[in-house]
Amino acid sequence: MSDRYVLAIDQGxxxxxxxxxxxxxxxxxxGISYREHRQIYPRPGWVEHDPLEIWNNTKKVVHEAIKNSGINPKKIVSIGITNQRETVVVWDTRTGQPLYNAIVWQDRRTADISEELKRNYGELIHRKTGLIPDPYFSATKIMWLMNNIEGLRTRLERGEAVVGTIDSWLVxxxxxxxxxxxxxxxRGTHVTDYSNASRTMLFNIEKLEWDNELxxxxxxxxxxxLPLPMPSSHKECYGHTGPEASKLIGAExxxxxxxxxxxxxxxxxxxFNKxxxxxxxxxxxxxxxxxxxxIVYSRRGLLTTVYYSMxxxxxxYAIEGSIFATGAAIQWLRDGLKIxxxxxxxxxxxxxxxxxGGVYFVPAFTGLGAPYWDPYARGLIIGLTRATERRHIVRAVMESIAYMTxxxxxVIREESGLEITALKTDGGVSKSDFLMQFLADILGIEVLRPLVKETTSLGAAFLAGIAGGLWKNVEDVKRLxxxxxxxxxxxxxxxxDKLYSGWRAALRRALGWAREVPWAYS
Incomplete structure (x- = not known):
């Protein structure tokens, strides 16, 4: 039986x-515990979290996981953190108290600022950060905080307050x-890693440092x-747990x-392989x-990001594509159509x-993400006949997930020149055998579903375990x-090819639809 362990904190x-x-x-x-936190919506398009609720929940799940597992906490060699990206917290350095709710990555309050940045500096920002100016990223959220919390800029300049993403807040x-x-x-340690820093729109991904021009x-x-950017897996580590956390865990x-x-x-x-x-x-x-x-820069709607550092x-580095509606489309079958x-x-x-039966479904409920980034696209079901039944519509929804993949x-193949021979999948919808098989068929490559489903937590654990000496290197981890x-x-x-060409035809009809008939969405 193993007598050494690693603790992963997955803050989503x-x-x-x-x-x-x-x-x-x-x-x-x-040895697992989970707690939800509130979603706060002060205004339409605004999304916030309570940083103290997140910290208190973190303490609870850590304590419960250790207690319920029955292991000796002194056998935990290290802690790894993975987190929702782009979400921003600002806090007082003396008290450790947040000065505002966390502004979540989904928040759209800075849309106007982002559009101005795109017009004036879009190419510069893309070249330095690999990102496309958008409220999604952290920078405009920090700008909003400085302009809406009285005296915050002065406090940040004097070191009386700091700002960071959720990983920084937890560390x-x-x-x-x-x-x-x-x-x-x-004080605590104020750090982030290169992967999180690369999602702020302030980080030069080539130089691996905050960019003064940005x-x-x-x-x-x-x-x-801002937090000090550091490697994702750090053998010297970022610091030990303080008195409160150590008491909670039962060890430093x-x-x-x-x-x-x-x-x-x-x-x-x-x-770990290219x-x-x-x-x-x-x-x-x-x-x-x-x-x-x-560093592969995309011209077709994908994002370039730091993958990890040791x-x-x-x-x-990595390139990333985001698709808006997957599980959301299945929820719509249940809550919207009720079929x-x-x-x-x-x-x-x-x-x-x-x-x-010739039916195609385009789940553009709120526009389309990568590689189109069309906010004016709208959902579409096409190919209906009198022979269409609910099973055909359900199948079309499931197939749409594979087509969007x-x-x-x-685009990844075209822009990177990489030979993609397999796709590894995770997440709740990956439990569908039908979808996984159709993915393999429509991509023409193997699709692999892992034994350990909590891959996000496992990734943080792998990096913490390598740094803490539980595993020697990435080759050890690959074998696991x-x-x-x-x-x-x-x-x-x-x-x-025939099925995919039908999808492309349906997609063309969905793109830009809300721009063509704006009165339908007013």
Missing amino acids: TTGTRAIIFNEDGLPVAN WQLTHGARDVPTPEK LEIMDKIPEAA IPVCSIIGDQQAALIGQAG SDMKATYGTGTFILVNTGKD RPMDAY IEVPGEVDALAEAAKDT RDVVE WRPEKVFKPSMEPEKR
Whole structure:
């Protein structure tokens, strides 16, 4: 039985999870705990979280995971953190108290600022950060905070307040008052990793540092108030748990890894080789491919991002495509059309139809993401006849997820020049055998579903475990990854191309629709 462990904290958009993993890369029996937090909507388009609620939930899930597992906490070699990216917190350095709610990555309050930045500096921002100016990213959220909290700019400049993403907030609180953090005693360690920094729109992904020109453009954000960017897996670690966290855990543990959630999922899939690719199927879909040391800039709507780092001033990179509606489309079948009662029905209904009967579904409920980024696209069902039944519509919804995945994969292949030979999948919707098989068929490559489903937590654990000495290197970690099921393509290439061309025809009719008939959406 393993006698050394690693603790992963996975702080997501809807809740916080703690999992204890053993030396085999498997969750310890009963060593998992999860708690949701409130979603706060002060105005339409605004989304906030309570940072203290997130911290309190983090303490609870860590305590519960350790207590319920029955392990000796002194056997935990390190802590790894993975987090919802882009979400911003600002807090007082003396008290550790937040000065405003966390502004969540989904928040759209800075749309006007982002549009202005795109018009004036879009090419510059893309070249330095790999990103397209959008409210999604952290920079405009920080600008909004400085302009809406009285005296905040001065406090940030004086070091009386700091700002960071959720990983920075958690590390500060975990290391509060620790023996190896800066004075005064109440301070915590203020750090982030290169992967999270690369999602702020302030970080030069080539130089791996905050970019002075971008800070100046973004309303003169003070660099001193930002966290110190560091590797994702850090053998010296970022600091030890302070008195409060150590008492909660039952031991003083080093915090040794930080990584953004989508990057963590690819790490959890042992995606350490160039061209390794994963797709996380949740409410939406996030597709990430490892481009190694090459920075591949997209001209067709994908994002370039730091993947991970294991030593200072050195990084591996990725390109990423985001699809808005995946699980959301299945929820719409249940809550909107009411043609299913529970999501688990979709596989049986889809398989009950030998095909869609010519029906295509484009789930552009709120526009389309990568590679189109068309906010004016709207959802569409086309190809209906009197013979169409609910099973055909359900199957068309499931097939649309695979088609949208291929849209992104085609662009990845074109822009990166990489040979993509397999897709590793995770997320709740990946439980669908029908979808996984259709993915393999429409992509023409193997689709692998992992044995350990919590790949985001596992990715943070792998990096923390390597830094903490639980595993020697990434080769050790690669050997731990195992598929639960492999789906091989069985569709004839002619049929694959015919189905995909039908999707492309349907897609063309959905693109820009709200611009054509704006009165329908007023």
